Amino acid sequence: MNLISQIKKIKKKISGEILFNESLSKYSWFNLGGPAKVIFKPKNISELSIFLKSIKGFSKIKVLGAGSNTLIRDGGFDGIILKLGKNFSHISLLNEDTLIAGSSLLDKNVSNFALQNSISGFEFLSCIPGTIGGGVRMNSGCYDEDISKILVSVQAMDSNGQIKVIYSSDIKFAYRECNLDKSLIFISATFKGKKDHKKNIQKKINNLIKRKKNDQPSKIKTCGSTFKNPKDNKAWKLIKNSGCGGMEIGDAHISQKHCNFFVNKKNATAKDLENLIFQVQSRVLEKTGISLELELQIIGEKL
Numbered sequence: 001m002n003l004i005s006q007i008k009k010i011k012k013k014i015s016g017e018i019l020f021n022e023s024l025s026k027y028s029w030f031n032l033g034g035p036a037k038v039i040f041k042p043k044n045i046s047e048l049s050i051f052l053k054s055i056k057g058f059s060k061i062k063v064l065g066a067g068s069n070t071l072i073r074d075g076g077f078d079g080i081i082l083k084l085g086k087n088f089s090h091i092s093l094l095n096e097d098t099l100i101a102g103s104s105l106l107d108k109n110v111s112n113f114a115l116q117n118s119i120s121g122f123e124f125l126s127c128i129p130g131t132i133g134g135g136v137r138m139n140s141g142c143y144d145e146d147i148s149k150i151l152v153s154v155q156a157m158d159s160n161g162q163i164k165v166i167y168s169s170d171i172k173f174a175y176r177e178c179n180l181d182k183s184l185i186f187i188s189a190t191f192k193g194k195k196d197h198k199k200n201i202q203k204k205i206n207n208l209i210k211r212k213k214n215d216q217p218s219k220i221k222t223c224g225s226t227f228k229n230p231k232d233n234k235a236w237k238l239i240k241n242s243g244c245g246g247m248e249i250g251d252a253h254i255s256q257k258h259c260n261f262f263v264n265k266k267n268a269t270a271k272d273l274e275n276l277i278f279q280v281q282s283r284v285l286e287k288t289g290i291s292l293e294l295e296l297q298i299i300g301e302k303l
């Protein structure tokens, strides 16, 4: 049985939405990208498990959070996109300085919840437009803070539909990455902060948001930093100093405010953005001898 007929059969057993050949453009902050063969939005953990058990052996599965770090190619995704919705966005206290958050919850909502409960350490999440799932995968962070510093454990489902709990101490985190198996689907994460006065926490949040507004552009179709900062250097500086600031391909541009933010000005294709990325990478290498590494995740098929 082929994948589509297999999934049509599963559809009868579950209530979560299953879409076929649906455009992915609204699932990425770049607002572009071709269709997914299948998009599955499980209603709950048990549906997700049933689904994974039923398609056992099929490995081309990708979870999308807010899509704020993912460029989807014009040919779409020739597999299954998992989109975890409202039922994966719970948050609650486990004790006075520890909380558990669903993986589809937006980072800023976790920061707000921590503020309301007088827990410090989560302020940086107010500046990151992704979900907790994306944050764990990317070890997202800013201004010297990142997920690895507050994570206690992550609850994940493997490709056999089994739940696992993985402790932070067993995960190797590095700058914008971690060594968790790529096939794992994060369900929720447990974090620990420190008790503090609300007033102090609010002040930290306000300062970080102000810094972000000064440093980075907003209200544009971007996925944030395109390249990782090399050790002891800044990607935006290397891009600027290599004379790439004004480079553009079609509607794919480089932000005037922050050279490491690439932008879909209006009707850019993923190909335009990918070509721009490649040209900038080559020019920086040629001028500085430094090979910039992508922070952005690129998924899908070229047209």
Ligand SMILES: Cc1cc2nc3c(=O)[nH]c(=O)nc-3n(C[C@H](O)[C@H](O)[C@H](O)COP(=O)(O)OP(=O)(O)OC[C@H]3O[C@@H](n4cnc5c(N)ncnc54)[C@H](O)[C@@H]3O)c2cc1C
Binding pocket: 029, 062, 063, 064, 065, 066, 067, 068, 069, 070, 084, 103, 104, 127, 128, 129, 130, 131, 132, 133, 134, 135, 136, 137, 138, 139, 140, 141, 142, 184, 185, 186, 187, 217, 218, 222, 223, 224, 225, 297
């Ligand atoms: C304006 C702007 C500013 C930004 N600023 C920052 C910043 O300051 N610091 C920073 O680190 N990043 C920043 N980013 C990048 C981005 O917001 C982060 O990487 C964010 O954590 C990605 O989360 P997401 O849910 O959007 O992930 P997505 O883009 O949806 O996915 C990213 C990766 O995570 C995986 N993933 C997502 N959810 C799950 C899950 N439940 N289980 C398993 N894997 C999952 C995906 O498969 C993919 O590999 C910025 C982006 C924008 C647009």
